[in-house]
Amino acid sequence: MAEKLSDVVDFGYLLIPNFSMLSLSGVLEPLRFANRLAGRELYRWKLLSADDEPVEASNGIPFSPTARLDECGALDTLIVVAGISAREHCHPPILRRLRELAASGLNIGATSVGTLFLAKAGLLDGFRCTIHWENLDGFREEFPSLNVTSELYEIDGKRLTCSGGSAGLDMMMHLIGQRHGQTLASAVAEQCIHPEIRKSTAAQRMSLRMRLDVISPCLINAVECMERHLEDTLGCQQVAEQVGLSLRHLNRLFQDNFNMPPARFYMELRLKRARALLQQTSMPVAEIGIACGFASASHFIRSYRNHFGHTPTVERESQQRRESSRS
Numbered sequence: 001m002a003e004k005l006s007d008v009v010d011f012g013y014l015l016i017p018n019f020s021m022l023s024l025s026g027v028l029e030p031l032r033f034a035n036r037l038a039g040r041e042l043y044r045w046k047l048l049s050a051d052d053e054p055v056e057a058s059n060g061i062p063f064s065p066t067a068r069l070d071e072c073g074a075l076d077t078l079i080v081v082a083g084i085s086a087r088e089h090c091h092p093p094i095l096r097r098l099r100e101l102a103a104s105g106l107n108i109g110a111t112s113v114g115t116l117f118l119a120k121a122g123l124l125d126g127f128r129c130t131i132h133w134e135n136l137d138g139f140r141e142e143f144p145s146l147n148v149t150s151e152l153y154e155i156d157g158k159r160l161t162c163s164g165g166s167a168g169l170d171m172m173m174h175l176i177g178q179r180h181g182q183t184l185a186s187a188v189a190e191q192c193i194h195p196e197i198r199k200s201t202a203a204q205r206m207s208l209r210m211r212l213d214v215i216s217p218c219l220i221n222a223v224e225c226m227e228r229h230l231e232d233t234l235g236c237q238q239v240a241e242q243v244g245l246s247l248r249h250l251n252r253l254f255q256d257n258f259n260m261p262p263a264r265f266y267m268e269l270r271l272k273r274a275r276a277l278l279q280q281t282s283m284p285v286a287e288i289g290i291a292c293g294f295a296s297a298s299h300f301i302r303s304y305r306n307h308f309g310h311t312p313t314v315e316r317e318s319q320q321r322r323e324s325s326r327s
Contacts, residue, residue, distance in 0.1 A: 007078045008041050008042060008043065008044055009042065009043050009044070009077070009179070010043075010044045010046070010074060010075045010076050010077075011028075011031065011043060011044070011045040011046070011075065011076065011077050011078075011079065012045070012046045012048050012072050012075040012077070012078045012079070012083055013028060013045060013046070013048060013079050013081050014028070014048045014049070014050075014069055014078060014079070014081065014094075014114075014292070015047055015048065015049055015055040015063055015065065015081055016080065016082035016083070016086055016114065017055055017056060017058055017082045017083050017085065018053070018056065018057070018058045018082075018083045018084060018086075019035070019055070019058065019081045019112075020057070020081070020082075020083045020087040020112055020164060020165070021057040021058070021059055021061065022164075022165050022166070023081055023083070023111045023112045023114075023162075023164045023165060023168055024057070024081045024111075025168070025190060026111065026162075026164075026165060026166055026168020026169045026171075026172070027079055027081070027111050027168035027171065027172055028045060028189050029043060029159065029169075029192065030168075030172035030173055030176060030192065031043035031100055031143065031169065031172065031176075032126050033187075033188045033191045033192065034176050034180065034188050036186060037184060037188065037191070038039075038184060039094050039294045040182070042179075042180060044098050046064065046066040046067055046072065046073075046075070047063055047064070047065050047067075048067055048068065048072050048096055049064055049065035049068060049069065049079075050068070050069055050089075050091070050093070051068060052065065052119075052276055054063075058082075058083045058084065058123050058209060059203070065287065069094065069286050070093075071098055072101075075101075075106055076106065076107060077106065077107040077108075077160075078098075078106055078107070078108055078109065078253070079109040079110060079111060079114070079160075080098070080108075080110040080111070080114035080115075080117045080118065081110075081112070081114055082112060082113045082114035082116065082117065083091045083112060083113060086113040086114065086116050086117065087280075088207045090120050091195070094117065094119065095117065095120055095121040095166070097122050098117060098118065098121040098123060099123065100121065102121075102123050102158070102321055105158070105285060107158045107159070107160060108123055108158065108159060108160075109159065109160035109161060109162070110160075110161050110162070111161075111163075111167075111168050112131070112132045112162070112163065112164025112165070113131065113132060113135055113160040113164070114133075114161075114327075115129055115130065115131040115139070115161045116131070116139070117145060119143050121140075123159065123160060123254075124143075124146050124161075125145070125146070126147075127147065127154075127157060127159040128144060128145065128147045128154045128156040128159075129148055129149070129150075129154055129156070129159065129161040130148065130149050130150065130151045130152070130153060130154045130161050130162070130163050131148065131161065132163050132164045132165075132204070133150065133163065133204040133205050134276065135143070135276075135280055136148070136150055137273055137276060137277060138220070138276055138277050138279075138280030138281040138283075141277060141281055141282075141283055141291060142281050142282075142283070142288055148319060150203075150204060150205045150296040151163070151200050151201055151204075152167045152170055152171075152198055152199070152200050152201070152202045152203075152204060152220060153167055153168075153174075153200050154172035154173070154200065155171070155174070155175075159178070163204045166194070167195075167198075167204070169187045170194075170197055170199075170200070171187055171200075171201070172199045173185045173189055173194075173197045174197070174200070176188055177197075179188050186195065187309060189292060194212070201326075202320040206269055208220050208223055208224060210226075212257075214257050215292055216253060216257070217255045218244070218253060219254070219257060220252075221242075222239055222240075222242075222243045222245070222250060222253070222262065223265075223269075225239050225243060226239060226265070226266045226269055226305065227244045227264075227269060229293075230269060230291075230292055230293055231290070231291055231292065231293050232269050232272050232293070233266070233293035236250060236251075236261075236262045236263050236266070239253060239262065239266075249319055250262055254321075260269055267303065267307070268307065270293050270294075271292070271303065271307050271308070273291075273292050274288050274289070274291075274292040274300070274304060275308070275315060276293070277291060278315045278316045278319065279310055279315070279316070279319045285297065285300070285313060285316075286300075288300070288312065289301075289312075300312070
């Protein structure tokens with residue numbers, strides 16, 4: 001049931017350079033639609049930055065801030081909007097200001113990789129949180145004590161985190177529905193051509209069947225088994241036993257559908273995870289190798305070079321150069 005409150009709610013959106021415009025739209029546009037459909041001002045918003053300079057989205061379009069973060073004025077909720085180079089902008093003054101605003105009683109949130117700012121500021125201890133699926137493994141490795149879920153969004157007390165993209169629509173419609181009723185939330189969804197308001201528990205990613213474009217349940221089960229055991233790896237015989245197949249049948253399924261044996265497919269899954277951890281965390285190379293099922297650093301480095309054409313260290317250095325050039 002809606003709370004039936006009449007006060008206008010003030011949102012602030014802290015724009016981090018190279019933020020995703022889709023993520024910003026997802027958490028802002030529903031408020032504009034709510035105002036228009038209600039025929040009165042239910043929500044106000046400000047675009048904030050760490051300084052007075054325009055902030056470029058990841059597509060290169062600049063946004064002029066309404067105010068600086070340290071002069072944001074009265075707000076009810078602040079949402080950090082970040083993107084692929086978020087880590088390069090987690091500066092101490094921003095984190096300190098986020099802690100001050102949280103201490104003052106504000107709802108503090110984030111969308112997409114903006115969750116990283118809240119974690120580094122120590123604002124997620126004791127709260128459920130989520131982040132974009134692409135960053136999920138690295139985030140869990142970096143913050144093992146946090147309660148990190150793979151949900152579409154999480155609202156836990158005065159913390160709200162969203163996986164990004166269109167998931168912001170669902171989170172904001174949930175908030176609109178809580179405050180002003182489901183009728184208005186549904187009308188906003190209609191305006192957004194968003195025919196179903198997804199629950200927070202909805203999956204972030206497509207099903208494996210859709211992602212891999214396969215129809216064999218046995219093959220899907222085998223890939224799921226491999227994905228569950230990227231660190232504590234299994235042999236192909238064990239994978240086959242787990243899904244009720246003979247090793248010969250397992251080999252044929254992978255060869256027919258992916259044009260490679262299951263061992264190679266499994267290795268590529270592990271190496272892709274390693275690449276994400278190299279790009280998204282500061283974990284030592286040896287620890288990343290262990291987290292991806294390699295018994296020794298030399299085996300990891302050799303396998304990585306054979307697959308990607310360069311070593312893990314070169315991968316990380318290249319990522320750091322790319323992020324520096326975007327900063």
